[in-house]
Structure formats: C-alpha cells, structure tokens
Amino acid sequence: MTTQWWQKAVVYQVYPRSFQDSNGDGIGDLPGVTSRLDYIKKLGADVIWLNPIYRSPGVDNGYDISDYYDINPEFGTMADFDKLLAGAHKRGLKIMMDIVVNHSSIENKWFKESAKSKDNPYSDYYIWRDPVDGHAPNNWGGFFGGSVWEYVESRQQYYLHSFAVEQADLNWENPKLRQAVYDMMNFWVEKGVDGFRLDVINLISKPASFADGQPNPGEPYADIGPIIANGPRLSEFLQEMHAKVLAGHDLITVGESPAATVADAQQSAGLKTNELNMVFEFEHMGLDGNPAPELGKWNDQPVKLVDLKQSLTKWQTGLHGTAWNSLYWDNHDQPRIVSRFGNDHPAYRERSAKMLATLLHFLQGTPYIYEGEELAMTSAHFTKLSDYQDLESLNAYHHFVDEEQRVPAATMLAYLAHISRDNARTPMQWDASLNAGFSTGTPWLAVNKNYPEINAKQTLAQSDSVFNYYQRLIELRHTLPVITDGDYQLLAADDAEVYAYLRQDKAETLLVICNFTEKSQTRHFDQLPTDAKLLISNYADDAGDELRPYEAKVYQF
Incomplete structure (x- = not known):
C-alpha cells in the first residue's frame, strides 16, 4: 500500500x-x-x-x-x-x-432551543430521558464525577452529560x-x-x-x-x-x-x-x-x-x-x-x-x-489546591477528600502534583524574562x-x-522508510530496566536501546553485527555493551 x-x-x-x-x-x-x-x-x-x-x-x-x-x-x-x-x-x-x-456547551444555540420544549426543531439534538420513580434515569457516573443526568424543568426531563453538567451530549441517533x-x-x-x-x-x-x-x-x-x-x-x-x-x-x-x-x-x-x-x-x-x-x-x-x-x-x-x-x-x-x-x-x-x-x-x-x-x-508539581484550575483535578480533590474523606489531603495533593492535567498546561517557557516570555500580564495559570x-x-x-x-x-523519520514501514520486534520482554526493539524492512534493520534507569549497566544484544553504524544517541560516544544512565542509542545495519 x-x-x-x-x-x-x-x-x-x-x-x-x-x-x-x-x-x-x-x-x-x-x-x-x-x-x-x-x-x-x-x-x-x-x-x-x-x-x-x-x-x-x-x-x-x-x-x-x-x-x-x-x-x-x-x-x-x-x-x-x-x-x-x-x-x-x-x-x-x-x-x-x-x-x-x-457534546456541546449548554450555551450552544442548539441546546438552548432543545431545552425549551419536546416539540422544538432542535428537541432531539441532545439525549433526553424521563425521570424514573422521580429520580435520574440510571446510575451512570460522569468522567468528572457525579451523576451524568441533569433535570430541566421546561421539558420535565433529564439530559445526559458524560463530562461537566455544562457539556450536554449530542444525540447522534438523530x-x-x-x-x-x-x-x-x-x-x-x-x-x-x-x-x-x-x-x-x-x-x-x-x-x-x-x-x-x-x-x-x-x-x-x-x-x-x-x-x-x-x-x-x-x-x-x-x-x-x-x-x-x-x-x-x-x-x-x-x-x-x-x-x-x-x-x-x-x-x-x-x-x-x-x-x-x-x-x-x-x-x-x-x-x-x-x-x-x-x-x-x-x-x-x-x-x-x-x-x-x-x-x-x-x-x-x-x-x-x-x-x-x-x-x-x-x-x-x-x-x-x-x-x-x-x-x-x-x-x-x-x-x-x-x-x-x-x-x-x-x-x-x-x-x-x-x-x-x-x-x-x-x-509543575504545584503544592496547593489554589494553584490548580483544572476542573477534573478540583472535582476529584473535593470528592475524595472533602465528600468521602477517602484520601488524606496531603496524599491527594501528591496525586495532583503527579498526574493532574494542569501539569502540562502551564505557559510555554520561551525565555528567562518576566513570565517566561509568555505574557506581560498575569498568566491565567502560573508559570513553572x-x-x-x-x-x-x-x-x-x-x-x-x-x-x-x-x-x-524528525529528520530521520522523514528520510528513513524503515521507520515508517518496517516491522517491529520487542527484545528482552522481561527486562525491567532496558527497553530494546528492532525495526526491520528488506533493506535495513534498526536496533533501538533505551536505559530507563539512572544507573550504568551492561546489556549485550546478539542481533548487533560488528559493522553496525551508530545512527543516533544521547551520548557523544559509544560505550558498547555498557549502558550509561538514561542512555539511548540506535544502531543501523
């Protein structure tokens, strides 16, 4: 192909x-x-x-x-x-x-019209369900916590929102x-x-x-x-x-x-x-x-x-x-x-x-x-809840710490510092000037x-x-067909410290070796011929079978 x-x-x-x-x-x-x-x-x-x-x-x-x-x-x-x-x-x-x-915002024209009545031209643009015994239609819980159902008095029905209550799911059956x-x-x-x-x-x-x-x-x-x-x-x-x-x-x-x-x-x-x-x-x-x-x-x-x-x-x-x-x-x-x-x-x-x-x-x-x-x-490794803006993170903290008291506050803050979406959303760091060169004003989210x-x-x-x-x-990807088209073969699947794999097509083979640890260690790969060329590495020289801390190298043969 x-x-x-x-x-x-x-x-x-x-x-x-x-x-x-x-x-x-x-x-x-x-x-x-x-x-x-x-x-x-x-x-x-x-x-x-x-x-x-x-x-x-x-x-x-x-x-x-x-x-x-x-x-x-x-x-x-x-x-x-x-x-x-x-x-x-x-x-x-x-x-x-x-x-x-x-889904769309509930501020979208489609939803505003849909919420007015059951016979509106946009009525079925969203997913509406009648109450069951005076309650939400089922027990589904959303990605951001809580029920996925929100009641609207004008229709006397609930609409589905898989995410925030302000994000109503669109009805693709229509x-x-x-x-x-x-x-x-x-x-x-x-x-x-x-x-x-x-x-x-x-x-x-x-x-x-x-x-x-x-x-x-x-x-x-x-x-x-x-x-x-x-x-x-x-x-x-x-x-x-x-x-x-x-x-x-x-x-x-x-x-x-x-x-x-x-x-x-x-x-x-x-x-x-x-x-x-x-x-x-x-x-x-x-x-x-x-x-x-x-x-x-x-x-x-x-x-x-x-x-x-x-x-x-x-x-x-x-x-x-x-x-x-x-x-x-x-x-x-x-x-x-x-x-x-x-x-x-x-x-x-x-x-x-x-x-x-x-x-x-x-x-x-x-x-x-x-x-x-x-x-x-x-x-960013933020240390205070007030540092965060991400809705998912704030909802999770309040749910597990304040409402359920399932997780201690310090533990939950450690979780947020590790995995919160705001870790990736801090402003781009352009230079060492005010606010990393991102803005002359106050950034919407603190700069790292x-x-x-x-x-x-x-x-x-x-x-x-x-x-x-x-x-x-990027240049190698643009120029070497084996990266795009070649087969993949994992080596040493049970090695808990080094990730190595082969990429191979009819013309050539690449051996990729990555040390995931901060310690030096030795690995020998039988697939590597003596005349292999070191294509790229994050060290200036090649130490052969020795893998230095976080060393990565790719051989071409």
Missing part, C-alpha cells in the same frame, strides 16, 4: 491558551501562535494541532463549545485565524483543528444532528484547514439500553466510560462522516478514543475502512493508575517498564499492516513525560527526555510533540518556577539541546 503523507508526518500540538499571549491579558491567543510559526518550522514538524479555539464559556477550557462557527474572543477573531492559517501554509505547515462533537455536524466540519474544510482531531469520538454512539451499570465498591455511580465507549453504530457514523466530509480531501484525522482496544482501532483507523487515519489510544497512559479502582488515575507511583513494553508492543504488532498508530507521550490531558516516565532531576532531565523521545520516534506511527516537550519542560533554567532561548543556544535532538529524530 502506498505510504500516505501523514504516515511520515510529525505533529506539533499547540494549546493556544498557554502558548503565547500577544496582548498582555495573560491568555495565549492566535496572534501569539502566528508569531511563533517560525519556531515550529525550525523544529521540523509538519502539522500543527490546535486545541479548541471556538467560542466557549470555558468550563472545560474550550471543550465546551457554544458556537462552532466563531472564534473564542479570548483567542482573537476569525481574521486572526485566517492570518494564522495563511502563515502556516506559507511555511509549508498544515493546521489540524480540534473539534468536539460528542440524522439532522449528524448533518449539522458535517455541515460545520465542511465549513472549516472550505476555509482550508488540513485535518481534524476529534475529541472523545468513540463515545458518540450510545448503547441501545440505558440500564444501570455496576459501580465500583463504595461508589454510588457506575463509570460511564466502559458503558458508552465504542458503541454499536460508531463505525457507521464514522463512515458517514468520511463520505460527507473527509472523502475527496487529503486531510489528516485522529480520533481520541478512550477505552479503545486494538480491534476497535483496526476498524476506526483501518487502512481500508474509510473511517479515520488513526486514533489516540489510552492504554499506556493508564498503566500508572491507582491499584484501588475507585481512585482511577489518581496515583503518584511510577509505571513499570515491563508493563509499558507489553502495551506499546501490543499496539505496534496489532495495527501493523491493518491500521495506523498515533504515537504520543504528552498532551494537554497528561502530565509532562520527563517527570512521569523519565527523571526531571537536573542531572538527568535532558538525558532522560532524549531517551524517551528516541523510544517513541522510532516506533511505527505518526508522532505527536506537545508544546514544550522539545524543551524537556517538567510537570523553573523557567529561568528551562526555556526555548536557553535551549536553542545549546548545540546538544533536547530541541536539537528532536530535530534530528
């Missing part, structure tokens, strides 16, 4: 609120992004993924859209977006929009709603955008039955995630979306897919299924979750390397030849990877960041780089205190910087 451009591409994710503020209000904006296009081009990325920039009340930082056809005034105007799009295209960069079509979504997507395609990242897209097809689920021990609600993920009509809806929006356009598409299995991805991201190019799976991001299921992701323990190998290998081998992987460590919903899977101590931060980048960028799939990852920015030591200006001045290392990785 012919290699598609997006299979060799590298995506750079921009969280506009935290990227660059151009007007001093403390909030990043579209002119700010435009002013930094040359930086992204210098890195070597091909595509910019913009988190939602639409009009929104901001309950969930833009993932509650009130107008799909307008720009959030905090970020600028449609004219500002047009300048950004033109500036990106002038530099050979593509723009991928983030759209949210599982063909008029689906067409309205496709019309909106086509509006952006006609403006010239180059693709879409579809938020929680595998939740759009709800099950036929709205029966109660099984709660975790001691919890009143059943987790809605497994109940609604990968529903019965998901494939049908995605194929319809492809036919009505994507077909005939050379776009890049990725669907965020919590709880997706390899089999789900083989369908949604199949090379021949006419749905999406790839999906974001979450399995490797859930490996460090709490052993107590009721606490979910809230934990502060490191991931076990053997588990990480098993997960990544399952996806590498499972999708090879049938579907396409997305490759990511960081994004706006995950803490900084160098703090999570690496070591953010000053002695090891850059070395371990390069090691993690090496591991990811030689896998098969399309790599995603989250703003600041190329600088080895660290998690280490910005005088970790910033783009300082990093770009280094010849052996993390930024420079990412540039080299």
Whole structure:
C-alpha cells in the first residue's frame, strides 16, 4: 500500500491558551501562535494541532463549545485565524483543528432551543430521558464525577452529560444532528484547514439500553466510560462522516478514543475502512493508575517498564499492516513525560527526555510533540489546591477528600502534583524574562518556577539541546522508510530496566536501546553485527555493551 503523507508526518500540538499571549491579558491567543510559526518550522514538524479555539464559556477550557462557527474572543477573531492559517501554509505547515462533537456547551444555540420544549426543531439534538420513580434515569457516573443526568424543568426531563453538567451530549441517533455536524466540519474544510482531531469520538454512539451499570465498591455511580465507549453504530457514523466530509480531501484525522482496544482501532483507523487515519489510544497512559479502582488515575507511583513494553508492543504488532498508530507521550490531558516516565532531576532531565523521545520516534506511527516537550519542560508539581484550575483535578480533590474523606489531603495533593492535567498546561517557557516570555500580564495559570533554567532561548543556544535532538529524530523519520514501514520486534520482554526493539524492512534493520534507569549497566544484544553504524544517541560516544544512565542509542545495519 502506498505510504500516505501523514504516515511520515510529525505533529506539533499547540494549546493556544498557554502558548503565547500577544496582548498582555495573560491568555495565549492566535496572534501569539502566528508569531511563533517560525519556531515550529525550525523544529521540523509538519502539522500543527490546535486545541479548541471556538467560542466557549470555558468550563472545560474550550471543550465546551457554544458556537462552532466563531472564534473564542479570548483567542482573537476569525481574521486572526485566517492570518494564522495563511502563515502556516506559507511555511509549508498544515493546521489540524480540534473539534468536539460528542457534546456541546449548554450555551450552544442548539441546546438552548432543545431545552425549551419536546416539540422544538432542535428537541432531539441532545439525549433526553424521563425521570424514573422521580429520580435520574440510571446510575451512570460522569468522567468528572457525579451523576451524568441533569433535570430541566421546561421539558420535565433529564439530559445526559458524560463530562461537566455544562457539556450536554449530542444525540447522534438523530440524522439532522449528524448533518449539522458535517455541515460545520465542511465549513472549516472550505476555509482550508488540513485535518481534524476529534475529541472523545468513540463515545458518540450510545448503547441501545440505558440500564444501570455496576459501580465500583463504595461508589454510588457506575463509570460511564466502559458503558458508552465504542458503541454499536460508531463505525457507521464514522463512515458517514468520511463520505460527507473527509472523502475527496487529503486531510489528516485522529480520533481520541478512550477505552479503545486494538480491534476497535483496526476498524476506526483501518487502512481500508474509510473511517479515520488513526486514533489516540489510552492504554499506556493508564498503566500508572491507582491499584484501588475507585481512585482511577489518581496515583503518584511510577509505571513499570515491563508493563509499558507489553502495551506499546501490543499496539505496534496489532495495527501493523491493518491500521495506523498515533504515537504520543504528552498532551494537554497528561502530565509532562520527563517527570512521569523519565527523571526531571537536573542531572538527568535532558538525558532522560532524549531517551524517551528516541523510544517513541522510532516506533511505527505518526508522532505527536506537545508544546514544550522539545524543551524537556517538567510537570509543575504545584503544592496547593489554589494553584490548580483544572476542573477534573478540583472535582476529584473535593470528592475524595472533602465528600468521602477517602484520601488524606496531603496524599491527594501528591496525586495532583503527579498526574493532574494542569501539569502540562502551564505557559510555554520561551525565555528567562518576566513570565517566561509568555505574557506581560498575569498568566491565567502560573508559570513553572523553573523557567529561568528551562526555556526555548536557553535551549536553542545549546548545540546538544533536547530541541536539537528532536530535530534530528524528525529528520530521520522523514528520510528513513524503515521507520515508517518496517516491522517491529520487542527484545528482552522481561527486562525491567532496558527497553530494546528492532525495526526491520528488506533493506535495513534498526536496533533501538533505551536505559530507563539512572544507573550504568551492561546489556549485550546478539542481533548487533560488528559493522553496525551508530545512527543516533544521547551520548557523544559509544560505550558498547555498557549502558550509561538514561542512555539511548540506535544502531543501523
């Protein structure tokens, strides 16, 4: 099968609120992004993924859209977006929009009309249910805690909200709603955008039955995630979306897919299924979750390397030849990877960041780089609840500490410092000036205190910087077909300290070796011939079988 451009591409994710503020209000904006296009081009990325920039009340930082056809005034105007799009295209960069079509804001015109009455033209744009014995229709619990049901007096019914109460789920069973979504997507395609990242897209097809689920021990609600993920009509809806929006356009598409299995991805991201190019799976991001299921992701323990190998290998081998992987460590919903899977101590931060980048960028799939990852920015490690703005984090703290008294306050703060989404949302660290060069005003979220030591200006001045290392990785992906097309083979699956694997096609083989520890150790790989070439490493020399702290190296033969 012919290699598609997006299979060799590298995506750079921009969280506009935290990227660059151009007007001093403390909030990043579209002119700010435009002013930094040359930086992204210098890195070597091909595509910019913009988190939602639409009009929104901001309950969930833009993932509650009130107008799909307008720009959030905090970020600028449609004219500002047009300048950004033109500036990106002038530099050979593509723009991928983030759209949210599982739910909308309750401030959206569609919902306001739907809530008025049962015979309104928008009545069935959302999921409404009658009370059962005077109570909510079932015991489903939302991703942000509490019941997924909210009562509206004007309809004398409840509406479904899988996330915040202000985010009402759209009713994809209604063909008029689906067409309205496709019309909106086509509006952006006609403006010239180059693709879409579809938020929680595998939740759009709800099950036929709205029966109660099984709660975790001691919890009143059943987790809605497994109940609604990968529903019965998901494939049908995605194929319809492809036919009505994507077909005939050379776009890049990725669907965020919590709880997706390899089999789900083989369908949604199949090379021949006419749905999406790839999906974001979450399995490797859930490996460090709490052993107590009721606490979910809230934990502060490191991931076990053997588990990480098993997960990544399952996806590498499972999708090879049938579907396409997305490759990511960081994004706006995950803490900084160098703090999570690496070591953010000053002695090891850059070395371990390069090691993690090496591991990811030689896998098969399309790599995603989250703003600041190329600088080895660290998690914020906030110490007070008042430091946080993330709705998910605040709700979890109040639920487990204040309401249930299940977790001591100090323990929960340690969990937030490790895994909260705000760890990745602190402003981009551009230089050592006021507020890291992000804003002349008061930033919406505090800048990480280490910005005088970790910033783009300082990093770009280094010849052996993390930024420079990412540039080299991107160039290799653009030029070596084996990275895109080759087979994957895990080596030493039970090794708890070193991750090694082979990439191989008919022309050549790559051996990737990554030491996940701060200690030197010895590993010998029989697959390595004596005439192998050291392709890239995060050390200046090659110590052979000795692996130094967080050493990463790739041999070509």
